[in-house]
Amino acid sequence: MRSVMIMAKRGPGLRARALLLVLVSLLAAVPAIGLILSTGGRAEAHGTPMKPGSRTFLCWQDGLTDTGEIKPVNPACKNAQQVSGTTPFYNWFSVLRSDGAGRTRGFVPDGQLCSGGNTNFTGFNAARSDWPLTHLTAGASVDFSYNAWAAHPGWFYVYVTKDGFDPTRTLTWNDIEDRPFLSVDHPPLKGSPGTVEANYSWNGRLPAGKSGRHIIYMVWQRSDSQETFYSCSDVVFDGGNGEVTGIHEPGNPTEPVPGACTATRRTTGTWSGGYQSEVTVTDSGDVPMLGWMVDWTLPSGQKVDSLWNGAATYNGQAVMVHNAGWNGSLSPGQSATFGYVVSGTGGDGATGLPCRVG
Incomplete structure (x- = not known):
């Protein structure tokens, strides 16, 4: 297990990326239930949450090797590879449904929330307590970062699991709070799309009164098509400041390019x-x-x-x-x-x- 700060130890080619990830490591937050942040501009990306990191993003990091191959070490990430192969790791930004149209309950089946019902990512639905974990403080005001990969405008809706959530039980819609605690309207883009560094960022307050293990569930709905993205970020409200544990640290990996x-x-x-x-x-x-x-x-x-x-x-x-x-x-x-x-x-x-x- 390690903190995200360790990423700065990786090779020179990764130092700039590591510094950016460290800067956004104080996780984003989310204002009180129903609050809408309207920042103007255009949201322009394919992507997935980096802070708090989604399962696909953190497992991709966990699997980085010196040769550019994907060989996850985290037990949950390794199981996801055994179920779905390595393709989802190279495509960590593509947990989407082209026919989603922003739909959630009644569209994405219970037990398939983390894959959004996309069968390419079935391995990331596993109910386990050993996924890479982001440590947070309930009620804290923090920064939130969502990777930007291509040009699509849209909205972000962020949910959290109900009190008493058990990560070892199959995730269903009954485990998720009925309303998003954050709705973000076309947040600003930082960096160049098509890179790990590119991201949407905003600041807000995490829900108060939460403790122990939870999942922050995010839905990104494009406004120019029906395409919708889904993700699970495993978190623990324990007084943390965005540290990530449960990720293997290779010695000096070469970051793989997600295809061409x-x-x-x-x-x-x-x-x-x-x-x-x-x-x-x-x-x-x-x-x-x-x-x-x-x-x-x-x-x-x-x-x-x-x-x-x-x-x-x-x-x-x-x-x-x-x-x-x-x-x-x-x-x-x-x-x-x-x-x-x-x-x-x-x-x-x-x-x-x-x-x-x-």
């Missing part, structure tokens, strides 16, 4: 006033991925009339396409395609498009 992808576009048909294109997305990394995003800017005067095999969001001429529910999971070397029809004069000579895992 490439996207190439080709025109498949043209006519007066429009054209049709196909984009091929390939897992060009060394690890499997559970989702991808492709973004580009259309030439002036053009617009997408229809798109298939993907979910698109538009902002003027900017287009972002996220994988559909059935074509996001790719092994190294595997590819998926989506197509679209554009109206407007002229074509598009772009061949390579920006692609991100997420």
